[in-house]
Amino acid sequence: MAQKSIFDDAVRTENGLELNGFVLQQVIDSCEGCERIKEIDGEQYCTSYPNPAAKWRHGACNFATHVKASMDKEGQVKVNPLKASKRAARNR
Ligand code: SF4
Numbered sequence: 794m795a796q797k798s799i800f801d802d803a804v805r806t807e808n809g810l811e812l813n814g815f816v817l818q819q820v821i822d823s824c825e826g827c828e829r830i831k832e833i834d835g836e837q838y839c840t841s842y843p844n845p846a847a848k849w850r851h852g853a854c855n856f857a858t859h860v861k862a863s864m865d866k867e868g869q870v871k872v873n874p875l876k877a878s879k880r881a882a883r884n885r
Contacts, residue, residue, distance in 0.1 A: 799840055800833055810836070815843040823849045826859035 803812040810817045810833065820830050820837045829840045839845045841856045848854035 798831065800831060800838065803833070810838065812843065818844045818846060820845045821849060823860075824854070824857070827854075828858040829856060 800810075800812065803810050803817065805811075806816070808816045817838050820827070820839050824830060824837075824839065824845050827839070830837050831840050832838075839848075842848050842854075845854070848856070853860050
């Protein structure tokens, strides 16, 4: 049985792709590489948020699977792209 996607209930409207009354915004550049991205009709949407850009407005998205956000001493959010795969390759 095919896995049910949350976008199964999404409908195309003249405003764009709409889900439960929210018009979905496409992911932004910072989302690239995140496993929550799902492509629909050649457009990329987040399976967790209708508006990905808003998730990045105050630092890194806390649901991103491809970056690890941490706070420095001043409380600023620091984004550390995950380098685990590169590191693993180097140690081979
Ligand atoms: S979870 Fe965050 S980083 Fe990932 S696609 Fe959604 S908004 Fe972008």
